[in-house]
Amino acid sequence: MSNFFRLVFNEQVKLYARKSTWIMFGILAAIILGVAIFGKTVGNFDEDQYGDDWRQQLEQENAEIAEGSSEEEVANHWGIEENNYYLDNDIKPLEYDAWQFVVDNAMLSSLLSLFTIIVAAGIIAHEFRWGTVKLLLIRPVARTKILFAKYTSVLLFALTSLVFLLVFSWITGAIFFGINGANPLLVIQSQNDYTQIAAWAEMGRSYGLRLVNLVMMATFAFMISSIFRNSGLAIGFAIFLMMAGNSIIGFFMEYDWAKYILFANTNLEQYYRGTPLIEGMSLSFSIGVLIVYYIIFMVLSWLFFTKRDVAGH
Amino acid sequence: MAKEPAMKLIDLKKDIGKKQIIKGLTFEINPGEVFGFLGPNGAGKTTTIRMMVGLMKISEGDVLIKGSSIKSDYKNAIQHVGAIVENPEMYPFMSGWKNLLHYARMMPGITEERIKEVVSLVGLEKAIHEKAGRYSLGMRQRLGIAQALLHRPSVLILDEPTNGLDPHGIREIRQYIRTLAEKENVAVIVSSHLLSEIEMMCDRIGIIKNGELVAIETVKALTKTEEDRIHIEAVPLDRANELLRQTLQLEPTMEGENIKLTAKREEIPSIVKCLVEGQVDVFGVQVQRSTLEDKFLDVIGENAIE
Ligand SMILES: Nc1ncnc2c1ncn2[C@@H]1O[C@H](COP(=O)(O)OP(=O)(O)O)[C@@H](O)[C@H]1O
Ligand SMILES: [Mg+2]
Numbered sequence: 221m222s223n224f225f226r227l228v229f230n231e232q233v234k235l236y237a238r239k240s241t242w243i244m245f246g247i248l249a250a251i252i253l254g255v256a257i258f259g260k261t262v263g264n265f266d267e268d269q270y271g272d273d274w275r276q277q278l279e280q281e282n283a284e285i286a287e288g289s290s291e292e293e294v295a296n297h298w299g300i301e302e303n304n305y306y307l308d309n310d311i312k313p314l315e316y317d318a319w320q321f322v323v324d325n326a327m328l329s330s331l332l333s334l335f336t337i338i339v340a341a342g343i344i345a346h347e348f349r350w351g352t353v354k355l356l357l358i359r360p361v362a363r364t365k366i367l368f369a370k371y372t373s374v375l376l377f378a379l380t381s382l383v384f385l386l387v388f389s390w391i392t393g394a395i396f397f398g399i400n401g402a403n404p405l406l407v408i409q410s411q412n413d414y415t416q417i418a419a420w421a422e423m424g425r426s427y428g429l430r431l432v433n434l435v436m437m438a439t440f441a442f443m444i445s446s447i448f449r450n451s452g453l454a455i456g457f458a459i460f461l462m463m464a465g466n467s468i469i470g471f472f473m474e475y476d477w478a479k480y481i482l483f484a485n486t487n488l489e490q491y492y493r494g495t496p497l498i499e500g501m502s503l504s505f506s507i508g509v510l511i512v513y514y515i516i517f518m519v520l521s522w523l524f525f526t527k528r529d530v531a532g533h
Numbered sequence: 534m535a536k537e538p539a540m541k542l543i544d545l546k547k548d549i550g551k552k553q554i555i556k557g558l559t560f561e562i563n564p565g566e567v568f569g570f571l572g573p574n575g576a577g578k579t580t581t582i583r584m585m586v587g588l589m590k591i592s593e594g595d596v597l598i599k600g601s602s603i604k605s606d607y608k609n610a611i612q613h614v615g616a617i618v619e620n621p622e623m624y625p626f627m628s629g630w631k632n633l634l635h636y637a638r639m640m641p642g643i644t645e646e647r648i649k650e651v652v653s654l655v656g657l658e659k660a661i662h663e664k665a666g667r668y669s670l671g672m673r674q675r676l677g678i679a680q681a682l683l684h685r686p687s688v689l690i691l692d693e694p695t696n697g698l699d700p701h702g703i704r705e706i707r708q709y710i711r712t713l714a715e716k717e718n719v720a721v722i723v724s725s726h727l728l729s730e731i732e733m734m735c736d737r738i739g740i741i742k743n744g745e746l747v748a749i750e751t752v753k754a755l756t757k758t759e760e761d762r763i764h765i766e767a768v769p770l771d772r773a774n775e776l777l778r779q780t781l782q783l784e785p786t787m788e789g790e791n792i793k794l795t796a797k798r799e800e801i802p803s804i805v806k807c808l809v810e811g812q813v814d815v816f817g818v819q820v821q822r823s824t825l826e827d828k829f830l831d832v833i834g835e836n837a838i839e
Contacts, residue, residue, distance in 0.1 A: 354588060355622070358618070
């Protein structure tokens with residue numbers, strides 16, 4: 221299999237030989253730093269400092285919120301609910317720290333999706349645009365192998381940038397907000413309630429679930445790139461669908477088959493926080509739908525890459 | 534045992550849509566031979582080459598490389614082939630060296646020494662660590678040839694390698710193609726739409742027009758055995774005419790001050806001798822070679838050449 225490894229290595233060399241790849245990491249770093257600076261200054265992420273009298277502090281916060289609100293509003297106010305959770309369970313709220321910062325930055329994984337889409341869209345199409353595909357495909361290596369080396373390289377890029385996002389966020393968070401131990405217990409909202417969860421577990425859960433969406437969209441872009449051999453089209457298509465995904469579901473919501481739309485299933489968070497998008501959907505249903513889409517994307521990528529002529533234009 | 538051809542085309546055809554682009558090509562190329570694949574633009578040279586290297590599917594027929602079919606035994610067939618198809622396009626953001634490393638990783642057993650060897654063979658040592666995007670067309674042709682030679686192929690296919698080169702560059706390419714064929718027994722296929730650019734490097738030339746092979750000629754035979762057109766300026770003309778007819782059994786025609794005839798090159802001294810001994814004054818002898826170029830033009834029609 222060392223042969224396959226060398227193909228993947230080649231793809232990585234080509235990827236990192238280009239400035240645009242480094243610019244992506246630069247943008248990611250700049251945004252993380254930006255968020256941290258914002259949090260430290262204007263955003264007051266670490267505004268709440270709780271001392272030994274944290275119970276009184278929470279009670280007072282609740283009282284402040286309750287002032288001037290109707291009874292109904294008070295009952296449903298998230299801040300009060302959260303504070304009550306701490307009080308009821310006798311948990312002292314932690315100060316904002318690197319772990320919390322990393323968890324909050326999970327939203328940046330949509331930026332990772334964007335970058336991975338760009339990489340996936342180019343990895344086949346660029347070879348055609350540059351004309352290098354002719355030299356690439358006249359080697360004693362099956363086209364199928366080259367295709368999967370390219371796909372593996374895309375996933376490797378996604379993984380690398382994810383690790384970068386995590387590590388850079390953590391370091392930045394540590395510098396700006398400090399660290400509460402190696403694996404503190406965080407309080408998060410789930411299913412209309414609050415629970416306590418270890419930082420590592422919460423990171424794994426939230427980033428892991430978002431990876432599902434990332435992999436699906438990257439695979440989709442990869443497929444378009446293989447079919448049309450045009451990266452602009454693949455990027456445009458994939459980003460449009462990523463953005464318009466929710467509107468598309470909204471539009472077809474009333475139909476029975478809406479639950480089979482890809483975007484109704486890519487957000488697996490829906491099974492952890494709140495209720496499913498469409499009635500009758502479950503985690504295993506969504507996983508099944510995703511697997512079917514995934515197989516279709518891969519088979520089409522493969523068919524077009526291996527079976528079609530490399531002809532002049 | 535008969536010598537196995539390095540490459541064999543068997544009734545090769547390609548249909549694109551409803552149109553037949555390649556209409557049944559059959560020929561062989563032997564080890565150590567330089568084969569010129571000549572034809573006007575749009576004749577189907579590149580399409581044929583794309584089928585030879587498996588970039589395009591073969592509609593009908595087959596290509597055998599050292600006996601292995603590119604259709605059914607792709608890996609065994611392609612491992613003997615090095616090629617440039619159309620322009621030698623490289624990754625512009627990587628150095629020439631990294632481009633070569635990239636292709637070297639796709640083939641077994643290519644050492645760094647071997648890469649250095651091909652770099653020096655094509656004379657790119659100085660520029661090899663510069664980005665390929667900054668190379669001139671001539672340098673890219675050389676890098677293209679270098680990547681095609683990495684794995685010591687038995688068959689080297691170069692699609693219009695003289696494109697964009699000056700006469701000096703063409704002479705250089707000719708030299709290393711001849712060396713490869715003669716010293717390393719490589720079968721080389723060189724396509725071109727200009728006969729003058731490849732005539733001197735080829736042993737044989739196949740002429741393709743509208744997807745059909747219209748002639749295959751051996752270059753040396755052509756220049757040796759063809760009869761030349763000879764113009765002789767002599768006085769008196771009548772006597773010269775008579776002498777040539779009677780003593781040498783030639784059939785000259787008279788045109789103004791000149792006698793015109795066709796004869797082999799070796800016969801010229803005896804013609805002159807015969808005239809001088811017969812008391813005819815010879816003022817000049819002019820030889821007009823019938824070149825491949827004429828033949829090529831005859832075959833494809835002058836208008837087809839740009
Ligand atoms: N992908 C294609 N689709 C349709 N026609 C094509 C395609 N590629 C080449 N052709 C046609 O095939 C003919 C041969 O082209 P080509 O092999 O490039 O010629 P050459 O290399 O001899 O200049 C041309 O008439 C060209 O228009
Ligand atoms: Mg051509």
